[in-house]
Amino acid sequence: MSFFSDLKTLYHVAVKPLRGSGQAARLESFYAGQAEHFDDFRGRLLHGRREMFSSMEVPPGGVWADLGGGTGWNLEQIGPRIGELSKVYLVDLSPSMLTVARQRIAARGWTNVETVEADITTFRPPEGRADVVTFSYSLTMVPDWFTAVENAWAVLQPGGVIGTVDFYVSRKHPAAGLAQHRFFGRCFWPAFFSLNDVFLSPDHLPYLRRRFTPVLCREARGRVPYLPLLRVPYYFFIGRKRTEDDASCCVSGNHKLSS
Numbered sequence: 001m002s003f004f005s006d007l008k009t010l011y012h013v014a015v016k017p018l019r020g021s022g023q024a025a026r027l028e029s030f031y032a033g034q035a036e037h038f039d040d041f042r043g044r045l046l047h048g049r050r051e052m053f054s055s056m057e058v059p060p061g062g063v064w065a066d067l068g069g070g071t072g073w074n075l076e077q078i079g080p081r082i083g084e085l086s087k088v089y090l091v092d093l094s095p096s097m098l099t100v101a102r103q104r105i106a107a108r109g110w111t112n113v114e115t116v117e118a119d120i121t122t123f124r125p126p127e128g129r130a131d132v133v134t135f136s137y138s139l140t141m142v143p144d145w146f147t148a149v150e151n152a153w154a155v156l157q158p159g160g161v162i163g164t165v166d167f168y169v170s171r172k173h174p175a176a177g178l179a180q181h182r183f184f185g186r187c188f189w190p191a192f193f194s195l196n197d198v199f200l201s202p203d204h205l206p207y208l209r210r211r212f213t214p215v216l217c218r219e220a221r222g223r224v225p226y227l228p229l230l231r232v233p234y235y236f237f238i239g240r241k242r243t244e245d246d247a248s249c250c251v252s253g254n255h256k257l258s259s
């Protein structure tokens with residue numbers, strides 16, 4: 001971490017206007033000048049990633065698609081178990097982020113990890129299906145986030161696992177067991193992050209809990225670099241795609257639901 005690299009990142013986050021028509025162009029305009037320092041600054045902002053990735057099952061011989069995988073920092077959190085997977089696809093629309101990811105893959109000697117420049121609302125692995133899909137702070141960047149979730153559902157094998165970690169705000173009247181955020185937070189955080197085309201939603205978590213059988217769900221708050229008094233809300237959710245044998249889509253509680 002250096003103050004100079006933080007300054008560069010802050011310039012791209014807070015000053016430089018986003019340009020380009022279409023999401024791919026806007027993402028690249030946002031990340032081109034900061035991909036190199038992304039892991040440093042975002043390591044202090046994107047909370048819950050280590051916890052979620054290290055909590056996920058690694059199916060031996062399975063296929064894992066990390067959607068909006070960026071620089072590949074999260075794959076480090078899987079640890080040596082990554083070698084047990086037959087294939088990992090790190091999918092992203094930003095060439096600059098994928099360049100950093102490819103350097104990481106080469107440095108770690110991960111022969112089973114491949115980067116793919118593609119849109120996560122439409123990406124399909126060549127195998128047809130995946131056993132695990134993850135979204136780490138990428139759903140909030142997709143305007144039609146529900147198409148990304150629907151695509152993940154279609155890609156997953158029955159019984160396959162989805163993991164999502166992201167910023168969010170609660171609904172004004174959340175379901176029983178879920179956190180309720182105050183008026184200020186529900187207004188402030190979406191406006192603050194929308195400056196970077198990051199769209200916090202009260203609907204991600206309810207939709208994920210409805211679409212998948214919850215395995216682990218956590219809501220918390222984390223620090224924001226250079227804003228010492230503020231704590232931004234984030235969640236992580238691990239869920240399973242139902243098999244035909246699964247009964248209902250009942251959703252309950254906020255913590256560990258089954259293993």
Ligand SMILES: C[S@@+](CC[C@H](N)C(=O)[O-])C[C@H]1O[C@@H](n2cnc3c(N)ncnc32)[C@H](O)[C@@H]1O
Nearest residue numbers: 068069070092093094097119120136137138141
């Ligand atoms: C905040 S970064 C998070 C990167 C990484 N998942 C992490 O946790 O470090 C979000 C990433 O999602 C990617 N992204 C956003 N929308 C996308 C889309 N529609 N298709 C592919 N990638 C997308 C961005 O390019 C960016 O690399």
